[in-house]
Amino acid sequence: MTMNTKTAEYGISDLSREFEVTTRSIRHYEDIGLLTPQRRGKTRIYTPADRTKLKLILRGKRLGFSLEESREIVEMYDPDQGNTTQLNSLLERIQIQREKLKQQLNDINTMRHDLKEAEAACRKALNKISS
Amino acid sequence: MTMNTKTAEYGISDLSREFEVTTRSIRHYEDIGLLTPQRRGKTRIYTPADRTKLKLILRGKRLGFSLEESREIVEMYDPDQGNTTQLNSLLERIQIQREKLKQQLNDINTMRHDLKEAEAACRKALNKISS
């Protein structure tokens, strides 16, 4: 894809390379409406906003989110800054995500603690052998 | 399942209720060798160790681990306290899990930060409306 220093834009393989994800996946995210790049002819053109959305999707994946769950996150990124009702529902959804992350943090910390113990036991066993 | 205060044991539906998971799932974990309960006749009997393994599996799920990834964790729980080679490979695997959790922590913190900003923007927009 040809570079453009003014208004940054990316080709599909630019994003594919940068985030180490297949173009098939990127197109799939479009299929289900998570991304909506513009076209130059038939070719997809991604804006920085699109790129950010992709980043959010992939981060979600790493955290075990389904694409539908990631949709929640992505749609927070450019909400219809419309009416009070919508803004309030957005606040609610933000809260829900917060709770989820809190639970994940708990799980991670428990797991880290367990791994610490496992490592200690492991080192202890190694010491016994070498002595 | 009949209670036994001496050597704690659980029936499949005990675990199903406690962890809010279907018996089908629990049997599935056995199918792929993640759990290996004993039998009384044809009926499955789960020990506290089995219960712990199940807990590890489900925690893994919440963190987006595949069952194969959770297998790694579960197998750390009762390793063959065998030879030095095995113990060293165990230490390696523990390190790998540590790295994964570190990455997850990063993702979570970034996400929390983003949510904070989203909330701020949201409240700001609400203020503008009400003023």
Added chain:
DNA sequence: GTTTACCTTTACGTTAACGTAAATATAGAG
């Protein structure tokens, strides 16, 4: 002008992680 390197769409295939249904067994309650 034809390779090379991309891009596109269409469409069937695959894997994980179960869901769901059917047929059967067993044990305790009334």
Added chain:
DNA sequence: CTCTATATTTACGTTAACGTAAAGGTAAAC
């Protein structure tokens, strides 16, 4: 003895998230 609850195995079905061709268009490089 029969009903109800809970257990079992077997096996086909389902969904998400892509993988993997196949068939073709475009554009710069040689």
